[in-house]
Amino acid sequence: xxxxxxxxxxxxxxxxxxxxxxxxxxxxxxxxxxxxxxxxxxxxxxxxxxxxxxxxxxxxxxxxxxxxxxxxxxxxxxxxxxxxxxxxxxxxxxxxxxxxxxxxxxxxxxxxxxxxxxxxxxxxxxxxxxxxxxxxxxxxxxxxxxxxxxxxxxxxxxxxxxxxxxxxxxxxxxxxxxxxxxxxxxxxxxxxxxxxxxxxxxxxxxxxxxxxxxxxxxxxxxxxxxxxxxxxxxxxxxxxxxxxxxxxxxxxxxxxxxxxxxxxxxxxxxxxxxxxxxxxxxxxxxxxxxxxxxxxxxxxxxxxxxxxxxxxxxxxxxxxxxxx
Amino acid sequence: xxxxxxxxxxxxxxxxxxxxxxxxxxxxxxxxxxxxxxxxxxxxxxxxxxxxxxxxxxxxxxxxxxxxxxxxxxxxxxxxxxxxxxxxxxxxxxxxxxxxxxxxxxxxxxxxxxxxxxxxxxxxxxxxxxxxxxxxxxxxxxxxxxxxxxxxxxxxxxxxxxxxxxxxxxxxxxxxxxxxxxxxxxxxxxxxxxxxxxxxxxxxxxxxxxxxxxxxxxxxxxxxxxxxxxxxxxxxxxxxxxxxxxxxxxxxxxxxxxxxxxxxxxxxxxxxxxxxxxxxxxxxxxxxxxxxxxxxxxxxxxxxxxxxxxxxxxxxxxxxxxxx
Numbered sequence: 124x125x126x127x128x129x130x131x132x133x134x135x136x137x138x139x140x141x142x143x144x145x146x147x148x149x150x151x152x153x154x155x156x157x158x159x160x161x162x163x164x165x166x167x168x169x170x171x172x173x174x175x176x177x178x179x180x181x182x183x184x185x186x187x188x189x190x191x192x193x194x195x196x197x198x199x200x201x202x203x204x205x206x207x208x209x210x211x212x213x214x215x216x217x218x219x220x221x222x223x224x225x226x227x228x229x230x231x232x233x234x235x236x237x238x239x240x241x242x243x244x245x246x247x248x249x250x251x252x253x254x255x256x257x258x259x260x261x262x263x264x265x266x267x268x269x270x271x272x273x274x275x276x277x278x279x280x281x282x283x284x285x286x287x288x289x290x291x292x293x294x295x296x297x298x299x300x301x302x303x304x305x306x307x308x309x310x311x312x313x314x315x316x317x318x319x320x321x322x323x324x325x326x327x328x329x330x331x332x333x334x335x336x337x338x339x340x341x342x343x344x345x346x347x348x349x350x351x352x353x354x355x356x357x358x359x360x361x362x363x364x365x366x367x368x369x370x371x372x373x374x375x376x377x378x379x380x381x382x383x384x385x386x387x388x389x390x391x392x393x394x395x396x397x398x399x400x401x402x403x404x405x406x407x408x409x410x411x412x413x414x415x416x417x418x419x420x421x422x423x424x425x426x427x428x429x430x431x432x433x434x435x436x437x438x439x440x441x442x443x444x445x446x447x
Numbered sequence: 448x449x450x451x452x453x454x455x456x457x458x459x460x461x462x463x464x465x466x467x468x469x470x471x472x473x474x475x476x477x478x479x480x481x482x483x484x485x486x487x488x489x490x491x492x493x494x495x496x497x498x499x500x501x502x503x504x505x506x507x508x509x510x511x512x513x514x515x516x517x518x519x520x521x522x523x524x525x526x527x528x529x530x531x532x533x534x535x536x537x538x539x540x541x542x543x544x545x546x547x548x549x550x551x552x553x554x555x556x557x558x559x560x561x562x563x564x565x566x567x568x569x570x571x572x573x574x575x576x577x578x579x580x581x582x583x584x585x586x587x588x589x590x591x592x593x594x595x596x597x598x599x600x601x602x603x604x605x606x607x608x609x610x611x612x613x614x615x616x617x618x619x620x621x622x623x624x625x626x627x628x629x630x631x632x633x634x635x636x637x638x639x640x641x642x643x644x645x646x647x648x649x650x651x652x653x654x655x656x657x658x659x660x661x662x663x664x665x666x667x668x669x670x671x672x673x674x675x676x677x678x679x680x681x682x683x684x685x686x687x688x689x690x691x692x693x694x695x696x697x698x699x700x701x702x703x704x705x706x707x708x709x710x711x712x713x714x715x716x717x718x719x720x721x722x723x724x725x726x727x728x729x730x731x732x733x734x735x736x737x738x739x740x741x742x743x744x745x746x747x748x749x750x751x752x753x754x755x756x757x758x759x760x761x762x763x764x765x766x767x768x769x770x771x
Binding site: 159181182186243401404405408409410411441443444445446 | 483510567725728732733735768769770
């Protein structure tokens with residue numbers, strides 16, 4: 124990890140990092156929904172917390188928090204960069220977010236999606252006016268197709284998480300959350316590449332220095348859990364998880380921020396994800412996707428001691444293909 | 448229909464009927480959720496309306512609007528009636544509503560449910576402390592079991608819709624709705640026994656005399672549609688509908704109110720109900736049950752001319768058993 128900032132350096136940078144989140148909120152405010160915060164007595168009782176609130180990014184435009192980062196990144200482009208258009212690679216929520224934010228900004232978006240992406244997500248991305256290029260479902264093909272488009276059009280790559288503008292945008296969800304419920308003791312978010320967890324941590328650690336920040340990950344995609352403990356970037360797990368939004372692995376940037384700011388990363392067994400999702404559908408009457416249910420599974424699994432604490436959780440998205 | 452009031456008589460009674468709804472709202476206010484009103488740009492565009500709002504009773508406690516009427520009826524009991532407890536027969540939402548409202552009022556509830564009711568609904572009803580008696584899935588058995596309990600305990604029957612206190616309670620959803628969006632041109636609700644449609648009509652016709660009030664019914668359970676046209680109580684359709692909350696038939700009381708106050712009853716083809724439900728799940732990220740989806744199917748089916756109109760619809764409930 125030579126060349127990357129140490130824990131104390133991140134602490135020193137924290138005011139500037141948080142300023143970038145406040146600036147991002149001003150930048151994106153009129154392009155996003157200020158999503159609601161909901162509570163559930165049933166779930167609160169089940170996890171033993173004294174208060175439980177959910178920041179409902181499943182109600183965000185395009186169905187996930189990803190629009191926050193995408194909008195911040197795209198609105199940060201120069202006029203000349205905008206002319207050349209943007210490229211993103213994603214099988215899901217980041218694709219739709221970049222497509223939508225580009226459409227609203229009048230910028231051409233080219234999205235690289237794996238062939239085996241959900242047809243409904245490909246259709247939604249095209250529906251927002253993006254040009255979709257399908258690639259083989261592997262990293263090599265994805266990078267090759269992305270590189271070809273970047274070279275051909277001189278476009279700007281909008282990375283799903285390894286980008287300070289994306290992290291700043293994602294941190295605005297926790298900002299709204301803590302403005303509405305300021306005295307949280309614990310904040311939980313899912314973790315995949317780390318954009319949401321990093322942004323949330325910068326916000327929460329700045330506003331509530333003593334808050335516990337917990338990243339939640341499927342056991343079957345536990346690279347962040349392992350990397351958090353080892354201090355180096357661990358490879359992806361070969362196992363499969365239904366939480367398809369959480370299959371990415373950390374970057375050096377996100378690992379460094381997470382090691383400095385996050386209290387812990389916990390994993391949840393694969394078989395607890397769908398029941399947790401159903402519990403939210405049935406009890407709260409809201410649709411969340413499996414990646415969001417990972418946080419709920421962590422809440423309900425009995426492995427966190429939340430007794431008497433005021434707990435907040437970010438429900439990251441609600442894009443479920445019910446036709447399947 | 449001798450002995451029942453004519454259209455003009457209902458018009459004369461309208462101020463008193465509406466006063467009972469305002470009174471009901473005061474009675475139940477601290478026992479219910481003031482449910483949110485949501486809009487959907489996608490659905491608005493698809494139905495051609497200039498505005499589209501949903502009153503989300505799927506977020507009501509116990510998962511449906513039924514709690515409004517049940518709470519009003521139960522809070523209207525005398526102390527002596529309360530001592531003897533209440534009886535209700537229902538396979539679904541009314542059962543849970545009566546059980547919950549009774550629990551909160553410290554009153555014993557005995558609920559008669561058909562043997563083939565969803566196990567999750569039976570469990571939920573028992574979970575609210577009610578004593579559940581199972582009957583055969585036919586009217587004769589239901590009435591026999593209900594009568595036995597009524598006789599044995601001297602309990603009070605809380606009818607699911609044929610009761611002015613129930614109708615007054617159900618009318619409070621439209622009251623909140625029109626307080627939040629006062630200038631609706633059209634109001635749609637589902638219709639089964641008619642409690643919600645009657646209550647909504649009294650409210651809407653009182654506050655907005657020229658509003659169009661449309662009851663929505665599955666083609667496969669179209670007795671209200673036929674009764675509205677013939678002016679007499681038509682028998683239940685023998686066909687099956689997935690909208691299990693809409694299988695009851697009107698009473699003379701509800702038919703009379705509906706004929707006097709409602710603009711029209713429309714039916715929707717059975718095969719449009721599930722797709723409409725999925726559209727709401729996928730687009731709005733909220734869980735509605737098939738009975739609520741009937742209203743959405745009416746909105747999206749292209750058979751209503753809603754162009755340029757400000758349209759409100761009551762989403763009646765969200766109790767879906769995802770385990771099935």
